[in-house]
Amino acid sequence: MSFLIVGAFAPASTVLAVSGDTIVYVTKTGECYHADGCSCLKKSKIETTLQEAVDDGYRACKKCSPGTLDSSSTTTSSSTKTSTK
Numbered sequence: 341m342s343f344l345i346v347g348a349f350a351p352a353s354t355v356l357a358v359s360g361d362t363i364v365y366v367t368k369t370g371e372c373y374h375a376d377g378c379s380c381l382k383k384s385k386i387e388t389t390l391q392e393a394v395d396d397g398y399r400a401c402k403k404c405s406p407g408t409l410d411s412s413s414t415t416t417s418s419s420t421k422t423s424t425k
């Protein structure tokens with residue numbers, strides 16, 4: 341009976357869902373957006389919002405985990421009934 345303790349493997353990829361007006365940073369050549377202080381921002385650092393970054397096709401950096409766009413805040417499923425007659 342082999343029993344492995346995997347407690348050392350903490351979930352490093354815990355991504356928070358944050359609102360779209362959160363300030364994130366992108367670079368000139370990168371494909372990812374970053375939280376402030378990420379080592380990827382040494383070359384260039386362009387301030388933007390999370391919503392803009394996602395709209396432009398940027399992805400969350402895996403080093404600094406800036407968070408992902410909270411999709412529940414953008415979907416307005418409660419008021420989608422539009423009676424256009």
Ligand SMILES: [Zn+2]
Pocket residue numbers: 373374375378379380401402403404405
């Ligand atoms: Zn980063």
